[in-house]
Amino acid sequence: MIWVVFLCGALWVLGGVFDRPRRERWILLALVWGLAFFVLRVPGDLSSDDARVWVLVTVIAGLGLGYILVLQRLKRRVTVPDAPKPLFQPAELERYARHIMLREIGGPGQKALKNARVLVIGAGGLGSPSLLYLAAAGVGTIGVVDDDTVDASNLQRQVIHTDLRIGTPKVQSARDAMLALNPFVQVRPYQRRLTAETAAILDDYDLILDGSDNFDTRYLVNQLAVKAGKPLISAAITQWEGQISLYDPAHGTPCYQCIFPHRPAPGMVPTCAEAGVASPLPGVIGSMMAMEAVKHITGAGEGLKSRLMIYDALYAEVRVIGIKPREDCEICG
Numbered sequence: 576m577i578w579v580v581f582l583c584g585a586l587w588v589l590g591g592v593f594d595r596p597r598r599e600r601w602i603l604l605a606l607v608w609g610l611a612f613f614v615l616r617v618p619g620d621l622s623s624d625d626a627r628v629w630v631l632v633t634v635i636a637g638l639g640l641g642y643i644l645v646l647q648r649l650k651r652r653v654t655v656p657d658a659p660k661p662l663f664q665p666a667e668l669e670r671y672a673r674h675i676m677l678r679e680i681g682g683p684g685q686k687a688l689k690n691a692r693v694l695v696i697g698a699g700g701l702g703s704p705s706l707l708y709l710a711a712a713g714v715g716t717i718g719v720v721d722d723d724t725v726d727a728s729n730l731q732r733q734v735i736h737t738d739l740r741i742g743t744p745k746v747q748s749a750r751d752a753m754l755a756l757n758p759f760v761q762v763r764p765y766q767r768r769l770t771a772e773t774a775a776i777l778d779d780y781d782l783i784l785d786g787s788d789n790f791d792t793r794y795l796v797n798q799l800a801v802k803a804g805k806p807l808i809s810a811a812i813t814q815w816e817g818q819i820s821l822y823d824p825a826h827g828t829p830c831y832q833c834i835f836p837h838r839p840a841p842g843m844v845p846t847c848a849e850a851g852v853a854s855p856l857p858g859v860i861g862s863m864m865a866m867e868a869v870k871h872i873t874g875a876g877e878g879l880k881s882r883l884m885i886y887d888a889l890y891a892e893v894r895v896i897g898i899k900p901r902e903d904c905e906i907c908g
């Protein structure tokens with residue numbers, strides 16, 4: 576028996592040297608063992624103790640081999656599921672580190688920002704800082720609606736655009752600036768005016784920021800946001816003064832029209848183009864829009880729900896007044 580075991584060992588090593596597959600080598604060993612046992616009758620008398628040892632070794636080897644084969648087959652059947660793709664690449668974690676270390680934002684807040692979809696109406700004075708800060712903060716999907724092109728007279732305050740981009744569509748210019756600042760966000764430019772016909776854009780977003788420069792758009796955005804049940808951060812500026820609030824009637828706050836029920840007669844409230852505007856003013860109010868958006872998305876602090884903030888830049892004064900829904904409001908009442 577020793578000689579047969581020795582022969583099997585030598586064949587196994589030889590098979591390894593010639594790089595034969597394990598399966599082939601096992602079959603060869605089984606054949607040699609079988610030949611020695613049944614044909615050459617190496618143990619001699621089958622009733623002897625020697626023969627019993629042969630049978631025992633054969634049964635143990637057979638069981639061991641069977642166990643290994645079954646185990647291998649089971650292993651092959653179990654497919655290892657792909658590890659889930661991490662939400663942030665290492666470069667993003669470094670980029671957002673100053674956010675993640677804030678107790679009120681942290682990892683969960685940064686994830687919420689990445690998953691957020693925010694639509695900004697207007698890529699002008701208010702849109703410029705809002706869009707830049709939303710992109711810098713890591714808001715995952717940013718939509719921007721504007722039908723205008725960059726004009727030299729915009730550049731005194733619309734800092735998302737550049738002198739070289741005069742004449743190009745504002746949404747394109749804004750998109751380029753945002754992606755240059757943060758290539759990890761997705762920007763969707765809509766070069767059109769927001770109308771009842773193009774209102775379906777709102778469906779793709781969770782939060783609307785209105786930085787438009789005219790009353791028609793402001794009232795329309797409010798109406799569409801109320802109808803879609805989406806929160807709206809709406810701001811406006813003129814000359815030295817700006818105001819901002821978060822309107823969310825689906826959660827008990829007034830809508831824009833509750834507070835400003837009657838649109839002023841044409842010409843009564845001049846636009847920035849007609850009356851002028853201090854250069855940093857849209858920077859202040861537009862940045863507040865982005866700040867309130869980040870707070871709303873991450874749940875940090877106290878937002879401007881049911882509160883209207885008025886900033887008087889000329890006298891450096893800020894007032895915050897409580898506001899309530901109006902029962903006879905034709906939009907949300």
Ligand SMILES: [Zn+2]
Nearest residue numbers: 830833904907
């Ligand atoms: Zn209302």
